[in-house]
Amino acid sequence: MRTEEASFVGTKVRVRQEHRILERRGMIGKVVGRYGGEEYVAVDVRLSDGQRRLFWPSDLEEITLQKPSLGRSLLSGESRS
Numbered sequence: 001m002r003t004e005e006a007s008f009v010g011t012k013v014r015v016r017q018e019h020r021i022l023e024r025r026g027m028i029g030k031v032v033g034r035y036g037g038e039e040y041v042a043v044d045v046r047l048s049d050g051q052r053r054l055f056w057p058s059d060l061e062e063i064t065l066q067k068p069s070l071g072r073s074l075l076s077g078e079s080r081s
Helices: 003-007 070-076
Strands: 012-015 028-036 041-047 052-055 060-062
Touching: 028 052
Parallel strands: none
Antiparallel strands: 012 028, 012 060, 028 041, 041 052
């Protein structure tokens, strides 16, 4: 995640597999704050287990949730609500 992307509160993120703390790798959360200036930025993330942790933007990747298209929904038999 680039530093400028880290400023969006509410962004869903995943801790990268290269993170130095093994237990945090792959954890999912939401950005709830950003601290620092232009050069050094820390991102405050509320993880899915309820913990809040600070990360460097480079430790995170943005998660984009894809909604199924109407055509795909109709083909799979799903109903749209």
